[in-house]
Amino acid sequence: MMGGAGPLLQRLDELVRPSVTLAVDGQVVTALEGDTVLTAVLLHGAALRQSEFGDGPRAGFCLMGACQDCWVWTEQGTRLRACSTPVTAGLRIVTREVPWPRLG
Amino acid sequence: MAAPRVIVVGAGPAGTRAAEVLVAAGLRPVVIDEAADNGGQIYRRQPAGFRRRAEELYGTEAGRARAVHGAFSALRGRIEHWPQSLAWQLRDGTLQVERGGRAHRLDFDRIILATGATDRLLPIPGWTVPGTFSLGAAQIALKAQACAIGRRVIFLGSGPLLYLVAAQYVKAGAQVAAVLDTAPAAARRAALPLMAVRPSLLIKGAALLWRLKRAGVPVHHGVAPLRIEGDSRVSGLVFRDAAGREQRLEGDAVGMGWHLRAESQLADLAGCTFAFDEVSRQWLPRIDADGRSSVDGVYLAGDGVRLAGADAAELGGKLAARAVLQDLGLPPPAGIDAEQLRRSLARMERFRQGLAVAFPWPGDIIAKLSDDTLVCRCEAITAGTLRRSATALEAPEMNRAKAFTRVGMGRCQGRFCGIAGAEILAAARGEPMQAAGRIRSAAPVKPLAVAIEVETP
Numbered sequence: 001m002m003g004g005a006g007p008l009l010q011r012l013d014e015l016v017r018p019s020v021t022l023a024v025d026g027q028v029v030t031a032l033e034g035d036t037v038l039t040a041v042l043l044h045g046a047a048l049r050q051s052e053f054g055d056g057p058r059a060g061f062c063l064m065g066a067c068q069d070c071w072v073w074t075e076q077g078t079r080l081r082a083c084s085t086p087v088t089a090g091l092r093i094v095t096r097e098v099p100w101p102r103l104g
Numbered sequence: 105m106a107a108p109r110v111i112v113v114g115a116g117p118a119g120t121r122a123a124e125v126l127v128a129a130g131l132r133p134v135v136i137d138e139a140a141d142n143g144g145q146i147y148r149r150q151p152a153g154f155r156r157r158a159e160e161l162y163g164t165e166a167g168r169a170r171a172v173h174g175a176f177s178a179l180r181g182r183i184e185h186w187p188q189s190l191a192w193q194l195r196d197g198t199l200q201v202e203r204g205g206r207a208h209r210l211d212f213d214r215i216i217l218a219t220g221a222t223d224r225l226l227p228i229p230g231w232t233v234p235g236t237f238s239l240g241a242a243q244i245a246l247k248a249q250a251c252a253i254g255r256r257v258i259f260l261g262s263g264p265l266l267y268l269v270a271a272q273y274v275k276a277g278a279q280v281a282a283v284l285d286t287a288p289a290a291a292r293r294a295a296l297p298l299m300a301v302r303p304s305l306l307i308k309g310a311a312l313l314w315r316l317k318r319a320g321v322p323v324h325h326g327v328a329p330l331r332i333e334g335d336s337r338v339s340g341l342v343f344r345d346a347a348g349r350e351q352r353l354e355g356d357a358v359g360m361g362w363h364l365r366a367e368s369q370l371a372d373l374a375g376c377t378f379a380f381d382e383v384s385r386q387w388l389p390r391i392d393a394d395g396r397s398s399v400d401g402v403y404l405a406g407d408g409v410r411l412a413g414a415d416a417a418e419l420g421g422k423l424a425a426r427a428v429l430q431d432l433g434l435p436p437p438a439g440i441d442a443e444q445l446r447r448s449l450a451r452m453e454r455f456r457q458g459l460a461v462a463f464p465w466p467g468d469i470i471a472k473l474s475d476d477t478l479v480c481r482c483e484a485i486t487a488g489t490l491r492r493s494a495t496a497l498e499a500p501e502m503n504r505a506k507a508f509t510r511v512g513m514g515r516c517q518g519r520f521c522g523i524a525g526a527e528i529l530a531a532a533r534g535e536p537m538q539a540a541g542r543i544r545s546a547a548p549v550k551p552l553a554v555a556i557e558v559e560t561p
Contacts (some may be wrong), residue, residue: 008235008357010275014154014250034151039249046234046337053484057336059234061481061520063241064145065138066222066367068515068551069481079553083241084138085227086151 008042020086031087038082114218116144118406121421134184142176146414160347192548194370195207214428221407223361239361254357260284262463263363271312281355286466288326298458323459372545380538385465387542395424416452471531480521482514494532500540518543
């Protein structure tokens with residue numbers, strides 16, 4: 001999932017906060033309380049998801065809930081906007097959509 | 105008789121001031137906002153547990169931010185605050201809202217839409233490569249997450265936010281590779297007579313430039329961006345400078361934006377009349393001097409309609425709420441001098457015109473984008489596809505082009521490709537941009553889960 005070498009974002013301040021662990025595509029990621037899912041993921045790697053149209057990885061764009069380019073899913077299949085979802089302890093997300101159940 | 109039900113959508117500067125006036129008149133408005141906390145984007149609050157002072161977050165605007173936050177806090181218990189709630193459809197006196205996975209139908213007597221704006225973007229080759237963010241996003245990363253979008257950041261675009269965000273990055277200790285402004289240096293001189301109506305803002309602007317200069321950040325005026333380089337992440341940006349030379353900058357992030365684009369979808373769904381605004385080169389809902397739209401009961405305030413900035417938004421919010429009270433036959437609110445507010449807004453409008461002259465929207469750059477440039481990020485539609493819809497398929501305007509190509513049909517609903525798309529379509533047809541129209545809004549204005557529970561009354 002996390003493309004490129006090294007993180008995309010850089011922390012500049014607010015380093016003293018309790019840590020929170022979450023799982024991203026099964027890997028344990030440590031974040032700080034108050035981080036969004038987008039921040040947590042992009043402090044470890046350089047991508048949030050792959051474009052459905054094969055034009056490469058994406059890592060969000062507007063950070064204000066308008067562009068919808070930062071979708072991730074919980075392991076149960078609930079869609080989250082990574083830029084506006086705060087991390088919570090034990091959150092388990094995947095960066096590819098969970099296949100929909102076949103009906104009938 | 106039951107008290108009239110008034111809804112305010114948006115808890116930024118416009119929505120906060122509107123709600124304040126309504127509460128002072130004895131009403132209990134419903135205030136709906138997508139964020140967990142009030143402030144809007146401009147005065148967005150940092151999460152609980154963050155400790156930076158308002159001066160660090162909002163700079164010279166710290167006093168205003170504190171005042172707006174304080175005003176909203178004072179309304180608690182006297183408004184019905186719906187945070188983390190999405191108003192997604194507005195028709196015939198009913199607002200549809202999703203809150204916590206539940207659907208709500210809210211009937212209203214009057215509604216004030218203070219829905220704000222996003223960055224206005226133009227596409228350039230490579231703008232989907234990770235590490236490329238909007239200017240607003242670069243600022244939110246800093247303000248709300250205390251993060252920079254990269255180790256060495258290139259800022260590209262035009263308008264006051266370009267310089268503000270770059271200066272904020274410098275102040276926060278981030279490395280800024282350069283500021284690339286598509287506006288030629290001469291444009292700022294031409295705009296001075298208009299911008300002189302707000303000398304304090306000119307001084308603030310000069311201070312930002314001084315901070316960038318002192319930090320040794322190169323500022324280029326009159327550039328044409330050519331491409332963002334990198335496969336899985338940004339490695340640099342190539343541009344043509346004002347002298348026509350091609351230059352390459354090293355950097356691992358790009359923050360880009362050209363002023364603002366109004367969030368006007370709910371006004372559109374309500375049936376409000378729009379007009380093409382020559383100043384901002386975009387379609388905006390039409391309002392009277394106080395914010396009344398063409399639809400009875402629907403009022404507009406802030407950057408969702410005027411694009412004149414946060415302080416103008418506060419004044420517009422007050423005026424819209426005052427108009428609501430007047431139209432309901434209630435006594436005028438105490439302490440509001442409508443004539444003075446209108447005069448102040450007129451002055452701010454003049455400044456906005458000056459900004460548009462100083463930092464013009466580079467429609468010519470968009471018209472010349474190469475055919476393989478991705479215009480629509482959501483559906484990966486290229487400029488070439490859009491041009492072919494204009495020439496081979498004879499799409500006369502954006503809605504037809506959308507049907508032919510899926511441009512603007514994706515999950516952002518044209519927020520980030522609609523304006524540039526209209527430029528490309530119009531240029532391909534040899535017409536002015538406004539001839540390409542605007543993408544009609546569709547409900548829901550943002551994606552909803554397929555399964556939301558319906559609240560039964």
